[in-house]
Amino acid sequence: MPQSPVIRKVGLAVVLAVAAWAGSGALGFPRVFQVMFATYVALGLAVFLLLDAPPMPRLSGRAAVAALVGFYLALSVVYIGGASLLPQYDPAVEKGKIEKILKRKRDRALADRRATAALLARVGQLQAQSDHLATQLARFAPAGTPMADRMTGMAPDAPAERLTVTERGAEVYELYECYNCHKIGGKGSVKKRGPVLDNIGGLLTINDIRKKILDPAYLYAEGFEKEHKKGRMPDKYRDLMTEDEVLSLATYLSTLKNPAVDTPRPVFVRADVQHGFTVFGYVRDAAGAGVPGVEVRAAPMVKGGHAASGTTNDGGYYEIFLHMHNENAGATVAVSARGVTKKFVAEYDPGDATTRRQQSVDLTVADPARA
Template identity: 50%
Template sequence: MGDQRSFVKHVIKKGIIGIVVGIFLVGLARALDFPPVFQVMFFTYAMLGTAVFILLDAPSLQPMGGMKALVALLGFYVVLSGVYIGGASFWPQYDPEDEKGKIEKLLKAKRAATEQGKAEELLTRTKALAEKADAIMQRLQSVGGVAMASVPVGADSKRPSGTLPAATGDLVALGKEQWELQECYNCHKLSGQGGKKRGPEMDNIGSLMQPEELRQKILDPRSWMAEGFEKEYDKKKMPDKYKELMEDKEIDALVAYLSTLKNPSVNTPKPIKKK
């Protein structure tokens, strides 16, 4: 009887300690913003630990042997397995799709903000380019109007194919703006700035090609090839899109600007006619 009373006291004492430890773990988990399911798990682990310590003080069982011992051992493992399997079934199971959904939810706001920022930036750039294009068109129209005014009444106002208007200062300036607007600098280097890998340097192109040849190259990139750029020519690095993107006046302006580039100190590759 004395051993039983002592064991009951140990159960009560260690049970109280286990509950206190479990409450402490739950409070700590809550303070650290752990989900409720983890708080329950921590409390359960504290109770399991308490049960183990209580069993250490339990009175020894009477020795068993034979079939009785085998049945008791199997029964113990069945109960223990049932507790573990049953307990595990109550815990939330790992689901990859569920975890992906949680991650998606966390990143959705950031991704939306990023996409929105990119969209706003693209809209701003598009608006700026549109305004710049409108300004260029207005200036081109003013230059074209002056040229048209000089044509005698009754004369054919349409200039012959292959000829270009005089490279006036305004037209050259507009051509330089076309160089920037069409982003020619992405492939061609000029005055030490811009790209160089996909296209030749252009500083002396005006000395190597006539205006009508420059116009032909812009409208048909396959018509001419820069010496030493055979691979780029074969890979069609220069896009065949400017005849759709640019109007005749814009092409005239760009040709007028390129015709003024006559810097012999720069080794601009020799143009080779292909068509």
């Protein structure tokens, strides 16, 4: 019975293959390994079957060479075919898997960073919106208040620091290095690059100083025509300064009123200076602090002259616009607040179209709490 050992071996191999498959599966081996174990069993069976096979006839000469080559080719086909059928270890695939894990982590970190950036941007937007709203609200200030008043009125509560607007303005002056060309109190520009500013508050309103900073072509200092034509004063502040900085700076400069220092007269090249007359200045208490909310009245003492009034802002600053005509030149104007009156003569040349018709008048009033 030459058949029976072969059948037995095949039967045994099938049992072993099933056991190997089930066993490795139960132990948690991946499917690839189960296939591999079953394949080993099959290969073992093949070896035993070969051992039992009847001997081959002896080959020689050309037949032997052909058989050798044929066997080699057959083996090659089995190996290559098997290798391509079985799943292979691929470093690129493994790297891809690691990359995937890392990518997820990196993405999460990146998303976190983006979310933070988005939040910061949103904060900036909200800030800009609230600034804009504050500006809009400032427009609803009582009518008749000059523009600069309304704006400076809201300035003090902007930053958290406890500096007055004037102190902040002095800081802005330092920060933007105006002293490179200007002199205040004998300090600053050694060469005479630009005018001294010691009495600039007596010559310009807050709003005109503000306009000069934002647009140097707005007016020029008498005696500095050449420098003005060459555009020596930088026109970059419009882009660099916040509105709050410009106002603080203008407010600081508006407090400089030292007539002993010869500050060049401003010449207006763009504004229409003929229309009306502006009275401006500060109302202060005995201690020198600006008094807010004081009504100031200016009255030209001529027949048919129209008096007008204004209210001081948080810094004690006021501006009053008077309807005075060319023929009113030389009229005396009385400025009064809380029973204190100062008079000045409104002198202007009706033919002069470049000098602003205005006068700075500061008043010192009694503190109502003590009066």
